[in-house]
Amino acid sequence: MNFELxxxxxxxxxxxxxxxxxxxxxxxxxxxxxxxxxMSSDIWNQIAELGVLGxxxxxxxxxxxxxGFDIAVVFEELGRAGVVEPILETCxxxxxxxxxxxxxxxxxxxxxIIGGETRLALAHGEPRARYDLNRxxxxxxxxxxxGHKSMSLGAPNAEHIIISARESGxxxxxxxxxxxxVPASALDLRSTPMMGGGMAADxxxxxxxxTDDMRLGPKGAALPYLESAYAAAITATxxxxxxxxxxxxxxxxxxxxxxxxxxxxxxxxxALAHRLADMLVELxxxxxxxxxxxxxxxxxxxxCDKHVSMAKNxxxxxxxxxxxxxxxxxxxxxxxxxFELAHIAKRIIMADHFFGDxxxxxxxxxxxxxx
Numbered sequence: 001m002n003f004e005l006x007x008x009x010x011x012x013x014x015x016x017x018x019x020x021x022x023x024x025x026x027x028x029x030x031x032x033x034x035x036x037x038x039m040s041s042d043i044w045n046q047i048a049e050l051g052v053l054g055x056x057x058x059x060x061x062x063x064x065x066x067x068g069f070d071i072a073v074v075f076e077e078l079g080r081a082g083v084v085e086p087i088l089e090t091c092x093x094x095x096x097x098x099x100x101x102x103x104x105x106x107x108x109x110x111x112x113i114i115g116g117e118t119r120l121a122l123a124h125g126e127p128r129a130r131y132d133l134n135r136x137x138x139x140x141x142x143x144x145x146x147g148h149k150s151m152s153l154g155a156p157n158a159e160h161i162i163i164s165a166r167e168s169g170x171x172x173x174x175x176x177x178x179x180x181x182v183p184a185s186a187l188d189l190r191s192t193p194m195m196g197g198g199m200a201a202d203x204x205x206x207x208x209x210x211t212d213d214m215r216l217g218p219k220g221a222a223l224p225y226l227e228s229a230y231a232a233a234i235t236a237t238x239x240x241x242x243x244x245x246x247x248x249x250x251x252x253x254x255x256x257x258x259x260x261x262x263x264x265x266x267x268x269x270x271a272l273a274h275r276l277a278d279m280l281v282e283l284x285x286x287x288x289x290x291x292x293x294x295x296x297x298x299x300x301x302x303x304c305d306k307h308v309s310m311a312k313n314x315x316x317x318x319x320x321x322x323x324x325x326x327x328x329x330x331x332x333x334x335x336x337x338x339f340e341l342a343h344i345a346k347r348i349i350m351a352d353h354f355f356g357d358x359x360x361x362x363x364x365x366x367x368x369x370x371x
Contacts, residue, residue, distance in 0.1 A: 094120025
């Protein structure tokens with residue numbers, strides 16, 4: 001099997017890596033993190049101008065990629081630089097659902113998404129849902145939405161928000177879930193910054209009016225599309241975590257080569273050399289997991305879900321090990337805001353809590369394997 005990138009993906013990777021190296025340094029990112037919006041519109045527009053957002057959509061939807069390996073290439077580079085802009089929320093979750101379910105009018109938004117003019121978010125999680133996609137208490141009755149959505153990623157910076165609501169059935173039925181594309185200005189959002197960067201919001205829905213024209217796809221049949229969108233989002237998260245782990249490992253290697261004790265670099269001490277070697281071995285295992293999940297993203301749903309959960313579990317375990325080892329071998333400097341590793345380590349650790357942690361995906365993998 002050939003694991004080399006195609007010429008187009010290699011060009012995309014090189015272009016994005018060069019741009020982020022030149023324009024997304026530590027002071028720039030720290031200024032973004034301290035800003036009210038938690039993102040940079042200038043960086044967002046420049047990333048769109050490079051064509052990066054278009055790489056996350058198929059040609060039929062106005063892009064030039066949209067496959068698992070396109071997602072992996074883009075998000076590995078974003079993770080390497082610790083980018084906090086809501087690209088996953090807009091393109092993978094929001095844009096992916098519109099591409100899969102939208103009518104002609106709704107799909108017209110895709111052009112402005114790819115061009116960087118429009119940002120989206122998905123409001124699906126609820127306080128009592130944990131990671132179960134089929135548990136939806138928010139209801140849509142007689143054209144009115146009522147419920148509470150929690151920690152909706154990217155919602156504070158979105159122009160439109162896709163809201164899941166139940167139109168029939170019990171709170172944990174697989175059938176009966178619908179999606180509605182709602183202007184963010186019509187919603188009551190309470191925003192909060194997330195650890196490691198990015199913004200999220202709780203959304204209280206009290207008789208929010210929606211029409212049939214705002215529904216994405218057929219009534220009550222959204223769950224399979226949500227599962228597919230979340231599989232792509234987990235693939236992106238795994239690739240992003242891989243990129244962050246590469247940065248953490250590089251910074252640790254450089255530190256061990258330059259920090260001196262007893263007249264020589266501390267990287268020559270056997271104990272530290274062995275710990276660094278373990279990090280490098282685990283990093284390559286993580287890379288294999290990302291290649292695997294990217295390759296199976298368009299496979300049969302059950303097979304895809306098994307590889308998604310396997311990769312997410314592995315990335316969570318390896319990510320924690322690499323983040324903790326990097327901090328331990330750096331010492332106190334690794335916890336200072338001015339040093340790049342502090343942000344990168346946060347991103348690695350927090351990634352485990354997006355879309356299901358290691359325990360959830362281990363349990364899910366066992367269930368899928370036994371079925």
